[in-house]
Amino acid sequence: EPEVTQTPSHQVTQMGQEVILRCVPISNHLYFYWYRQILGQKVEFLVSFYNNEISEKSEIFDDQFSVERPDGSNFTLKIRSTKLEDSAMYFCASSWLAVTDTQYFGPGTRLTVL
C-alpha cells in the first residue's frame, strides 16, 4: 500500500538555525499539508498546498515558514530561524481530493530546538 514518508524522523537543532523537513507524498495525490503537534497538545494545521501554491495557511505559519515542492515528488517545510516553541512533531499529509477525501499522514518528524 502506498504511504507518505518523512525524513528525518528526529531533528535536533540550535535556536536560530534553519531546518528543512522533508516529505514524499503518495505519488498521484494533488493536495499536500503540514500539521504539527506540540507535546501533549492537539494536532494543529499549518498549511495546505495545491497546484504549486499555498491554498491556506494558519496563523502559526508566519514568515519564518515556507513550503516547496521542488521536484514533483518531495514536499518540504522550511523553518528559517527556529525558536524554542517550534519544538514539536511535524506531520506531512496528502490526499487525492480536498474536503471529503482521506488524508494520508506520514509518521512525523520530531523537531527539538535547543
Next chain:
Amino acid sequence: GNSVTQMEGPVTLSEEAFLTINCTYTATGYPSLFWYVQYPGEGLQLLLKATKADDKGSNKGFEATYRKETTSFHLEKGSVQVSDSAVYFCALTGSSNTGKLIFGQGTTLQVKP
C-alpha cells in the same frame, strides 16, 4: 470558525468492554467528519469518516454516525481489544475548501487484558 471538542482521557477499559468516545463539533456549512487513530510511535491513520448528515462510518468494529441535530460524531466499539490501545482524534474539515483538518485534543484509550 469550525472547532471540535472531544472527551477528556485517558479512558481505561478491560478487554471486551464497550467503548464510547464523545465528539461534538461547531461548524458552518457541511463539514466532513473523521476519526483518526495514532498507535504508539506511529503517524495518524484514518479510522473512519462520514461526509454528510446521518452517514455512518465504520471500520474494524468501530462506528460513528454523523448527527447534525446534535452536532456529534461519537466513536463506538462493542468489544475492545488490547490492540485498540491508542490515541483517537476526532476531526472535521474547515469551512474553506482546502481540505484543512481541525482536530480535537485526542483521547487516549488503554485497554487492559
